[in-house]
Amino acid sequence: MNYFYFFAFLGLSVLILIKPITQSIVNKFLELKDVRPLGYITIFIGLLCLLTATNQNDWHQTMWMLVTFIIGVLLVMRGLALLLFADHIKSLVTKIFNNYFRWMIPISMMLVFLAFLIISRDYLGPEKNIEVCQSDEVIDVFCGFKNPEDIVVLPDNEWLLISEFGGIDPFGKDNSSFLKLFNLKTKRILDINLTFGINEWGQDSCQRDKNDSFNTHGIGIVERDDGRYQLGVINHKPRETVEMFELIKKDEEWGIEWKGCIEADPTIYLNDIAFFKDGTFYTTYMFDRGLTWNRWLLDVLFKPETGHVKYWDGKSFSILEKSFGSQPNGISLDEDARTLYVAYNTGDSVKSYDIDKKEIKNTFFVQSPDNIVIKNDSLWVTELNHQPGDSSTCIESIACSLPFTIIELDKNKLEPVKEYKVKESAFGLPTVAVPHNDYIYIGSFHADRIAYLPIK
DSSP states (O other), X not given: OHHHXXXXXXXXXHHTTOHHHHHHHHHHHHHOSOOHHHHHHHHHHHHHHHHHHTSSTTGGGBHHHHHHHHXXXXXXXXXXXXXXXXXXXXXXXXXXXXXXXHHHHHHHHHHHHHHHHHHHOOBOSOOOOOOSXXXXXXXXXEEOOSOEEEEEEOTTSSEEEEEEOOOOTTTSOOOXXXXXXXXXXXXXXXXXEEEEOOOOSSOTTOOOOTTOOOOEEEEEEEEOTTSOEEEEEEEOSSSOEEEEEEEEXXXXXXXXXXXXXXXXXXXXXXXXXXXXXXXXXEEEEEEETTOOHHHHHHHHHHOXXXXXXXXXXXXXXXXXXXXXXXXXXXXXXXXXXXXXEEEETTTTEXXXXXXXXXXXXXXXXXXSOOOOEEETTEEEEEEEOSOGGGGGGGTTSSSOOOOEEEEEEETTTTEEEEEEEEOSSSOOOEXXXXXXXXEEEEEESSOSEEEEEEOO
């Protein structure tokens, strides 16, 4: 609705400056002998706006609902004025048109201001100070992480593997980061043990110095046809690569052995990875390097195509047809169903893709989705319930309490199964929701903690 009001107000700001069009509308109004039907219709529409705006608790904390309420009040007042003071209103309209641009230019400027205000803000409620990492009455947290952006459950179902995100332009510095282990029983956080093996699953030309730092992002695991577990990690440091590791369990703990890497175009950023069992994979190309904050805000508004899905066949990358969109982020593959799922972050959508027919099957609106997790017959995605302007206070904070929603979708129809709405909690800015046993484990691109909620 924020985008609807944005374009509606912008369109109206232009329309009212085109005098012949507005003159034609006004002439028809002035020719009406009985304006009472128009008054009743205006009141009815105003009451619908009021009912729509106030149909849930805390409606006044959401920008579009507050705007809808104000419009409803103004429409009801306008309808009553038409019923009670029709002649005076016609006289006033005539006087305004005698000094048309003196009135319309300030009103047009006000509408432009309102359009950008609405698109920059959404959440108007209180924000909780969560600098101290501790659970609260809304959500439980585990502390000791740094931007736990992606999470996967390891094959023994006892450990989570967590990718800590070092940052990319324009959202932060390119800091070093790597992987952490989290034991679900003991609640221990461990640095994963890394060893270097032969370059078996990467390009012959792609090598890594053992002293080089990583900046990890999206991760994916597949059990290969030979029974080994392959881990793919999107990495931004010291160059853009997809790093390959073998997951190996020893003495009840998991370690990884480097098995090669694949070099990506150095002018772009990748985000996530989804494997076939033979080790080939899809990855999302988000946007070009050098993206500025202002350009990203324009992408949020107008949703241009900034990237697409790439397929690695073991030798080279190719572009997946019809996968272009506004900031492709999370990606998951159901190999048996021959279906790929892609989250378009600034495109506000999750799409299912038939990889045999090379066409989009279904699309579902989600505000700023990130990673996608497949569990049984469902997809699990996160939704940010705010606009970019709301998060300005979060930039320098350790963690942010802005509201969000965890959404379970039917993976075949892309229809909601269940939603978990969270606000004023000890957690925010979610990126991934992983259902496991009786809980949903949630990561964030800007936090020192992960969170968990009971599955209802």
